[in-house]
Amino acid sequence: MFLYRRWLTVIAGLLFFFFNTVSAQKAALKSNLLYDATGSINLGLELAVAGQWTMDVSGSYNAWDFPNDKKWRHILVQPEARYWLCDRFNGHFFGIHAQWMKFNIGNVDMPFGLWEGARSNRFQGDLWGGGLAYGYSWLLSRHWNLEAEVGVGYNRVIYDRYPCASCGSRIASDARNYFGPTKLALSFVYLF
Template sequence: MKRIFALLLFVLAANAASAQQAAVRVNALALATGTLNAGIEVAVAERWSVVASGYWNPIATDNLRMKVLAGTVGVRRWRCEPYAGLFWGLHSTVARYRVGNGRNRYNGWTAGAGSSVGYAWRLARRWSFSLEGGLGIYYMDDTRWPPRPSPVEDVLLRHYRRVVLAPAKMEVSFSYVF
């Protein structure tokens, strides 16, 4: 009950802000890989915004598997004003995946945080276009196995836990500001 009250209080406070703006976002680069995604970005101060995005990829064939479910939450510091110009960001990501190709399959999850930099252009009064890239550090926990073991071998499962430095964000996104 306390969580519902806190969420309701947050929504009411957000709607009461006079300079409040929000944007709905779609990452075109992720869509090109078959990943369905959507996000929302809310300006919370003169040069700050909060962004949350969700990603889902349902592709699974005999030779290629890219089942991914991920969520990202972050904050952006804009140089001049939200939704236009240069920005720096911090974000955290959690994902569950089952990916692979003809040689290896991976089933696991990852969580981590990263930073990014980007630039946004206003295309029209309500539309903007942005490019963003960054690095992050992630903890990964997964199991690997060959998809087609030979008939005389048992399936060899290997469990891995590791910390990796990897590209955290690569976005080419379009936003509708309302």
């Protein structure tokens, strides 16, 4: 719990600092529609910092249980520096991102063949990593954009394994390295 409060304090401080230093037309709020489809609350804030550079901080949170004893609980934070090839908030961009996630998953089929045992076990732990991304942002109107992004990179996952989605004592503790997709977003964006 202390770690959550520390992260929230850091994020709140960054938001306060950036909102006090940016002017209009240099900030955007966004929601990743793909995270929305999983029932995860998410929000992103992107701020112009210099020239063709922006800084994006996105977060996702899911704390509810799903039917049939499925668990997909997590808190995720992904800061990213972006370089826009033309205008900020329009067209092609490249990014470098970091990520941290606290998770508790069980009784689910994971994408990309990850966590093969997640159907019959529960995994709880932390993920740290980062990667490179490419994206494109389409102008829909003066204040609205649609943005797509895909990223690949490396993650270190440290976890405990339990025998079922909602019961049991810890079976094992382990860690694994992962290289592959680290970011996938289709976001609806509001520009200030």
